[in-house]
Amino acid sequence: MKSRFLAKTLGLVAVCAAVCTALCAGESSGLAATANGPICDPNAKVNSTTYYGCSGGSHTALDIANGTCSVWNYRAMLVGSFRYTQYAGCADSCGSCTAGAGCCNGGAGNYFVVSGSNGWTFRQLHANSPKGTQTCDRCALGLIGSTGNSTGAHSHSDNLQYGTRKSAWYTTVGTTCGTSGNCSNRVGVPTL
Amino acid sequence: MKTQRIALVLVPLWLAFGPASAADVQSKPSGSAAASSALSLQKECSLTAQLETLRAGLGRGSGPLKTFLRKQLRERAATLPEAELRAAFERERDPMMIEELSGALAARMARHNEPSALRSVLERAVQDRDPAARAAALRGLRGSASVEAMEKLGGVDYTALIKDSSKEVRQAVVANLLSESAEVYFGHDRAVSEQAIAVALGARSGPSADPALAAKLLGEISTESVGAAAVTELLSLLDAPPEPSLGALRAAVVLALGGVPASESARVVRRLLDLYRQDDSQVVRRAVLGALCRLQMAKALPTLEALRPIDLHLSKDIDAWQQALRTGLQEWTLLAREKQRILPDAPQPH
Ligand SMILES: [Zn+2]
Numbered sequence: 001m002k003s004r005f006l007a008k009t010l011g012l013v014a015v016c017a018a019v020c021t022a023l024c025a026g027e028s029s030g031l032a033a034t035a036n037g038p039i040c041d042p043n044a045k046v047n048s049t050t051y052y053g054c055s056g057g058s059h060t061a062l063d064i065a066n067g068t069c070s071v072w073n074y075r076a077m078l079v080g081s082f083r084y085t086q087y088a089g090c091a092d093s094c095g096s097c098t099a100g101a102g103c104c105n106g107g108a109g110n111y112f113v114v115s116g117s118n119g120w121t122f123r124q125l126h127a128n129s130p131k132g133t134q135t136c137d138r139c140a141l142g143l144i145g146s147t148g149n150s151t152g153a154h155s156h157s158d159n160l161q162y163g164t165r166k167s168a169w170y171t172t173v174g175t176t177c178g179t180s181g182n183c184s185n186r187v188g189v190p191t192l
Numbered sequence: 193m194k195t196q197r198i199a200l201v202l203v204p205l206w207l208a209f210g211p212a213s214a215a216d217v218q219s220k221p222s223g224s225a226a227a228s229s230a231l232s233l234q235k236e237c238s239l240t241a242q243l244e245t246l247r248a249g250l251g252r253g254s255g256p257l258k259t260f261l262r263k264q265l266r267e268r269a270a271t272l273p274e275a276e277l278r279a280a281f282e283r284e285r286d287p288m289m290i291e292e293l294s295g296a297l298a299a300r301m302a303r304h305n306e307p308s309a310l311r312s313v314l315e316r317a318v319q320d321r322d323p324a325a326r327a328a329a330l331r332g333l334r335g336s337a338s339v340e341a342m343e344k345l346g347g348v349d350y351t352a353l354i355k356d357s358s359k360e361v362r363q364a365v366v367a368n369l370l371s372e373s374a375e376v377y378f379g380h381d382r383a384v385s386e387q388a389i390a391v392a393l394g395a396r397s398g399p400s401a402d403p404a405l406a407a408k409l410l411g412e413i414s415t416e417s418v419g420a421a422a423v424t425e426l427l428s429l430l431d432a433p434p435e436p437s438l439g440a441l442r443a444a445v446v447l448a449l450g451g452v453p454a455s456e457s458a459r460v461v462r463r464l465l466d467l468y469r470q471d472d473s474q475v476v477r478r479a480v481l482g483a484l485c486r487l488q489m490a491k492a493l494p495t496l497e498a499l500r501p502i503d504l505h506l507s508k509d510i511d512a513w514q515q516a517l518r519t520g521l522q523e524w525t526l527l528a529r530e531k532q533r534i535l536p537d538a539p540q541p542h
Pocket residue numbers: 048059061062063155156157
């Protein structure tokens with residue numbers, strides 16, 4: 001009697017575990033990092049999140065600008081040491097993307113990727129004067145610029161898993177249009 | 193009481209000015225007003241006072257206060273003159289504070305990407321007569337890009353430091369390499385992984401031999417991006433006659449081999465199949481089964497079946513791996529988790 005109950009219970013546990021494995025299989029976990037704003041200027045503001053300008057087409061990333069171009073350092077956003085792998089080759093730009101050379105690297109311009117675990121990445125796009133691949137903590141990656149598919153100098157940052165942009169990293173900390181993009185302000189908690 | 197008051201004074205100063213940098217504008221001097229007021233405030237809050245607060249907090253404070261004070265020093269390190277921080281580090285004799293000041297110099301290096309900040313830390317890790325001080329200096333580097341910094345600076349690296357006569361120093365070497373590989377690079381960095389393999393080779397023999405630490409390092413380090421030469425080194429570790437007391441080290445070598453890049457997998461699989469026949473240690477054979485699954489994924493189903501008659505004690509393990517493989521999971525971490533769910537590993541003796 002007792003052993004039949006035990007076998008039944010164990011069977012149930014096994015079924016639950018199998019269901020969990022199936023449900024969780026697509027969402028292998030990563031580590032939560034902290035991301036601060038990319039510009040050490042109190043004037044830096046978030047101006048696009050899930051939608052361009054917070055009301056336009058789909059974007060699912062943070063755009064942060066302070067109204068200048070090629071003047072301010074474009075800082076690595078993650079708090080702690082990480083490797084920022086550079087993808088560059090785009091001429092500095094402060095204007096809008098025109099088809100061809102201005103839309104370099106598929107629109108990303110000069111950009112940096114932090115490659116995490118289980119397909120997670122964190123990217124920072126559109127830099128001017130990129131300094132090369134670095135492993136560092138909030139160091140200057142280049143200057144705030146407008147390389148690639150960009151209308152006016154800004155920082156675009158996104159958090160992807162297997163190439164799909166996620167929004168939880170900034171929505172969970174309440175970042176929205178108008179939030180400070182200063183480097184002392186936490187704008188998100190990306191997964192890596 | 194005094195400690196708490198000082199901490200309360202420091203909190204708003206750090207929150208307001210800690211992470212700011214005066215050098216962020218490349219051509220226009222706007223923002224200099226904020227920078228100069230930060231500098232004048234920092235004079236009132238001297239490094240000496242901050243270090244005494246940290247010392248008292250680490251001795252008597254609560255867990256959260258300790259965490260806060262340590263983080264506070266590391267954040268502030270970015271804006272302190274390197275010479276002032278270095279002088280404080282060189283004066284310090286208490287290992288607990290040596291670790292924090294080493295961590296502050298490492299944080300400064302990371303913020304400015306200037307390895308020179310680590311020069312005095314590395315000198316001390318090699319030369320201090322107190323083994324506890326050497327170990328503390330090393331532990332401060334945890335979570336930084338220390339392997340790259342050592343390479344840029346020249347001179348000492350972890351393969352030399354693992355030869356230290358003090359176990360505490362050797363433990364710091366292994367902990368640093370594991371955390372750097374996992375937390376800074378998420379296992380992707382070739383240089384850190386290859387250095388870890390070289391360190392493990394160095395830890396096998398000689399007057400400071402430490403096979404248990406070598407096993408820990410190889411059992412946990414990522415080998416996903418190592419080159420052919422490092423794989424050859426790992427394979428050479430399996431060539432010695434299977435000494436029973438070194439079973440854990442051989443199993444760790446097998447685990448490391450299980451994670452090598454696909455381009456290396458064919459020769460590794462061949463060697464592991466031989467090893468399964470030659471080495472009758474259960475812990476080694478269990479490691480081989482896991483490594484074969486990792487290297488071959490679904491193709492391991494018949495491979496495991498062919499190994500079944502060699503050791504009937506491991507039939508349950510083979511069943512569990514085969515059941516896990518049949519789920520079709522394509523990611524090693526998920527596959528390994530599934531196998532653990534079906535048949536958990538026996539707890540390892542420590
Ligand atoms: Zn954008």
